[in-house]
Amino acid sequence: MKTKTKRVTILEVAKDAGVSFSAVSKVLRNAYGVSDALRERVNTSIKKLGYSPNMAARGLRGRSFVIGVVFPDMRNPFLADIFTGISSALQRTPYQAVRGIAGHSSETDLTQAMIDMQMDGIILVSSGLSHEQLTDSGARIPLVIIGNRPPAPTTFDTVNNNDEQSGRLVIAHLAKQGAKRIAMLSLESPTAMRMRERGYTMGMEENGSAHFGTIMRAPKLSRGLYSGIEALLEKRPEAVFCWCDEVAFETISHARANGLRIPEDVAIVGHDNTAYCALDQNSLTSVDQSGEQIGLNATKLLIERLEGRRECEQILLQPRLVVRRSSTIHA
Amino acid sequence: MKTKTKRVTILEVAKDAGVSFSAVSKVLRNAYGVSDALRERVNTSIKKLGYSPNMAARGLRGRSFVIGVVFPDMRNPFLADIFTGISSALQRTPYQAVRGIAGHSSETDLTQAMIDMQMDGIILVSSGLSHEQLTDSGARIPLVIIGNRPPAPTTFDTVNNNDEQSGRLVIAHLAKQGAKRIAMLSLESPTAMRMRERGYTMGMEENGSAHFGTIMRAPKLSRGLYSGIEALLEKRPEAVFCWCDEVAFETISHARANGLRIPEDVAIVGHDNTAYCALDQNSLTSVDQSGEQIGLNATKLLIERLEGRRECEQILLQPRLVVRRSSTIHA
DNA sequence: TTGAAAGCGCTAACAA
DNA sequence: TTGTTAGCGCTTTCAA
Numbered sequence: 001m002k003t004k005t006k007r008v009t010i011l012e013v014a015k016d017a018g019v020s021f022s023a024v025s026k027v028l029r030n031a032y033g034v035s036d037a038l039r040e041r042v043n044t045s046i047k048k049l050g051y052s053p054n055m056a057a058r059g060l061r062g063r064s065f066v067i068g069v070v071f072p073d074m075r076n077p078f079l080a081d082i083f084t085g086i087s088s089a090l091q092r093t094p095y096q097a098v099r100g101i102a103g104h105s106s107e108t109d110l111t112q113a114m115i116d117m118q119m120d121g122i123i124l125v126s127s128g129l130s131h132e133q134l135t136d137s138g139a140r141i142p143l144v145i146i147g148n149r150p151p152a153p154t155t156f157d158t159v160n161n162n163d164e165q166s167g168r169l170v171i172a173h174l175a176k177q178g179a180k181r182i183a184m185l186s187l188e189s190p191t192a193m194r195m196r197e198r199g200y201t202m203g204m205e206e207n208g209s210a211h212f213g214t215i216m217r218a219p220k221l222s223r224g225l226y227s228g229i230e231a232l233l234e235k236r237p238e239a240v241f242c243w244c245d246e247v248a249f250e251t252i253s254h255a256r257a258n259g260l261r262i263p264e265d266v267a268i269v270g271h272d273n274t275a276y277c278a279l280d281q282n283s284l285t286s287v288d289q290s291g292e293q294i295g296l297n298a299t300k301l302l303i304e305r306l307e308g309r310r311e312c313e314q315i316l317l318q319p320r321l322v323v324r325r326s327s328t329i330h331a
Numbered sequence: 332m333k334t335k336t337k338r339v340t341i342l343e344v345a346k347d348a349g350v351s352f353s354a355v356s357k358v359l360r361n362a363y364g365v366s367d368a369l370r371e372r373v374n375t376s377i378k379k380l381g382y383s384p385n386m387a388a389r390g391l392r393g394r395s396f397v398i399g400v401v402f403p404d405m406r407n408p409f410l411a412d413i414f415t416g417i418s419s420a421l422q423r424t425p426y427q428a429v430r431g432i433a434g435h436s437s438e439t440d441l442t443q444a445m446i447d448m449q450m451d452g453i454i455l456v457s458s459g460l461s462h463e464q465l466t467d468s469g470a471r472i473p474l475v476i477i478g479n480r481p482p483a484p485t486t487f488d489t490v491n492n493n494d495e496q497s498g499r500l501v502i503a504h505l506a507k508q509g510a511k512r513i514a515m516l517s518l519e520s521p522t523a524m525r526m527r528e529r530g531y532t533m534g535m536e537e538n539g540s541a542h543f544g545t546i547m548r549a550p551k552l553s554r555g556l557y558s559g560i561e562a563l564l565e566k567r568p569e570a571v572f573c574w575c576d577e578v579a580f581e582t583i584s585h586a587r588a589n590g591l592r593i594p595e596d597v598a599i600v601g602h603d604n605t606a607y608c609a610l611d612q613n614s615l616t617s618v619d620q621s622g623e624q625i626g627l628n629a630t631k632l633l634i635e636r637l638e639g640r641r642e643c644e645q646i647l648l649q650p651r652l653v654v655r656r657s658s659t660i661h662a
Numbered sequence: 663t664t665g666a667a668a669g670c671g672c673t674a675a676c677a678a
Numbered sequence: 679t680t681g682t683t684a685g686c687g688c689t690t691t692c693a694a
């Protein structure tokens with residue numbers, strides 16, 4: 001077995017600086033009662049020896065100053081936006097940098113693993129966990145949930161896009177252009193999707209076309225989606241509202257392959273306004289929910305929690321529609 | 332400050348099972364000299380109490396059984412493939428699950444942070460670090476580098492796609508269709524790109540069209556790329572070989588926006604064969620370098636290292652070309 | 663086959 | 679203002 005290279009410890013720094021090792025710890029923690037001279041001396045030694053604190057040891061006693069971020073997968077570029085928000089929010093705080101963590105194991109395992117690694121708090125994105133599981137996790141560690149709206153959280157905070165609003169924005173936009181037969185491609189698990197569907201349904205009702213509505217739900221891993229999209233397109237809807245941009249891109253692909261023109265034969269709208277929407281070959285109308293803002297807010301909430309807040313807080317952000325060619329029926 | 336919920340420790344398990352706490356530790360580590368009866372009893376208590384070992388404390392003494400994965404960013408879907416490979420490789424080993432970590436801080440900081448968190452080893456993907464920095468890191472912690480081919484590594488292992496081959500495959504394919512003026516859009520930092528460029532150059536020479544070659548390098552964050560692509564397209568090359576699919580998609584977008592037909596006016600080839608290539612609106616010819624295989628191999632190497640191997644190893648994988656409409660000039 | 667005891671590197675009372 | 683002293687939860691000798 002490989003012998004790990006010996007690290008510089010707080011003890012060696014203390015010896016080098018000619019002080020007690022707890023003095024070094026104090027400097028590290030910005031604790032009270034350290035003279036400038038001592039601080040200076042210690043800092044010099046730290047730099048000289050290239051010391052850096054051992055997080056594991058640190059976490060064993062107090063806080064580790066590391067927060068964990070759990071993503072369902074890495075493939076959705078929208079998640080990257082959220083992470084950007086988290087990163088920049090952390091930069092302005094006295095806290096250590098983020099460590100974003102994604103994995104393939106089950107979310108419960110991952111969350112547990114993070115607790116095991118002494119993370120101070122966790123941000124869970126688009127989790128498929130039940131309300132009960134979330135409540136349980138929240139009782140064990142400070143927790144912020146993104147993209148999931150449980151009825152009445154008691155142990156954790158949430159940050160969400162106003163998904164009803166998303167659905168209504170889309171339907172209003174399409175209805176204004178005269179569309180009636182508007183279908184929706186949704187997703188099975190996260191509760192945020194239920195909200196988006198509700199917005200869609202409300203919109204359809206306001207539009208007086210509820211009768212023409214169809215919601216099709218796909219399982220998370222967009223496998224069986226293919227046949228689903230084909231089947232949906234065969235019904236010749238005037239427009240399709242897709243729960244995320246990736247699915248919308250695929251719908252565009254299928255429509256084209258079947259000789260349908262976009263938006264003349266079928267208008268398509270996505271959600272998240274990810275970078276690819278702007279590409280000429282997609283030119284996809286999409287709902288922008290600012291992942292960066294979401295990440296920013298989630299981090300803010302988590303830090304407040306770590307600092308002592310006990311009551312739960314819920315944040316709801318407003319989306320906006322970015323219109324492009326894919327839904328501009330009458331140009 | 333929030334008081335953390337008390338965790339179940341090894342001590343409580345010991346009490347519950349009526350054994351010494353070191354006996355529990357032995358069961359946990361599958362150490363020698365534990366009777367089946369004792370093991371049984373301890374395991375029952377572990378399940379009953381829902382105990383799970385504290386990684387930080389464990390890492391303080393021995394191995395943490397956690398390995399870190401550093402990605403340059405989250406936006407390239409090819410990186411997700413690599414992560415898939417790493418995950419599945421770890422599933423078959425006696426080692427703990429992976430924790431993939433991505434961040435915005437500098438790579439050196441991240442690597443350091445991982446060492447601080449007691450990770451046993453690190454996989455660095457598409458790192459921009461210098462050979463010296465890599466050598467230094469490799470001396471401190473078991474290290475595997477992906478997508479970077481330093482001349483003669485002495486402290487770490489590498490797994491790479493045969494990037495020269497990638498370049499040659501593309502040029503051969505285009506040359507066979509009569510193309511001469513083939514441009515390449517490359518990237519500044521990682522050395523893997525230098526290899527890919529070399530393959531391109533060699534291909535152009537074999538094709539007798541070295542004279543017509545142009546390599547344009549973009550900085551990592553595809554910002555200034557836009558104007559670059561425009562400028563490149565204005566020279567009206569017959570084909571453009573892009574260092575990755577994302578850039579190829581953007582090139583397609585610009586070409587279309589400028590009224591160029593693909594592939595009649597300009598053929599386009601990408602690299603990585605990511606999922607979007609197959610979409611009808613892209614139908615992008617691309618080099619497949621199997622991220623999953625790369626991740627798998629990297630993990631294998633890292634585990635070998637952790638188990639004691641001292642000599643460095645280099646693995647080179649062969650790419651293959653997946654032809655689609657974007658480069659089928661004569662259909 | 664089991665258990666006792668000594669740390670790993672650090673934080674956070676407490677004493678000096 | 680500084681240093682002393684307990685641990686945090688675990689691994690790993692070494693005795694019993």
